[in-house]
Amino acid sequence: MGGKPLAETDPEAWQTVGPSAIPFAPGWPAPKAADRSDLDRLRGAFVEAAQRACRAGFDLVEVHGAHGYLLHEFLSPLANQRTDEYGGSLENRMRFPLEVLRAVRQAVGQDMPLGMRISATDWVDGGFNPDEAVRFVAAAKAEGVDYVCVSSGGMAPQGLPPVASGGIAPGYQVPFADRIRRETGMTTRAVGLIVEPRQAEAIIAEGRADFVALARAFLDDPRWVWHAADTLGASAVAPCPPQYRRARPEQWPGAGMRALADAAARA
């Protein structure tokens, strides 16, 4: 809450579980290192969550393996310092995430699109990195994963893209999606500071990813898709409820005024 852990005395606090008993940062509570029964329970929890998603009518299931969450922790040598068959080499660190993917694929059936979100790098020396991400995605593909959403970071507080290489710049995670797509043939989704319609379009048109996802641009503008269609000259790509049609360019001259004003200000 508020970017900090719950106090251990907080009645709502719970015992977290991870590959190793290593806290996220100094002052954070250490998770319990998962034992055999924890691994079985956790794999089962992923399966049950996927089954609930199917029952609820979702059109796809996406397993979260990014941003320092459990499966990312297993992949990362920073969080995973196990000495059993689930730690050490990349092959061992991939073992639990791949077991989860196998179990989820089996549970949801072959026809349900199955994706995974990954962090392609921890942005920390000695952490999970793009070379390992390529090898992991190839193995995930063999388990029947249909696409990956390529994000980054979340493993360590200092794990941020270096300012020297551009920092958090527009599309800063796209190169990872691009590389994974080229080297594994996996369908990829690019994400992260994709804001402008032409920027989003270029990523797809240049074959750097198969699709894109936007978060904050949609918080800023819930009608982003309509406005992108206007910018790119596409005909209606999303259903427009009748009560909104009066504000669309076909019926409202004001729709183009902001763009015109921006262009005039720049001229």
Ligand SMILES: Cc1cc2nc3c(=O)[nH]c(=O)nc-3n(C[C@H](O)[C@H](O)[C@H](O)COP(=O)(O)O)c2cc1C
């Ligand atoms: C309010 C908010 C909540 C988010 N929650 C999650 C989350 O629960 N899981 C996750 O993987 N990413 C989460 N994200 C990250 C987004 O999925 C996305 O990767 C990130 O915002 C970068 O994309 P953007 O530049 O288009 O916003 C969240 C982002 C925002 C703004």
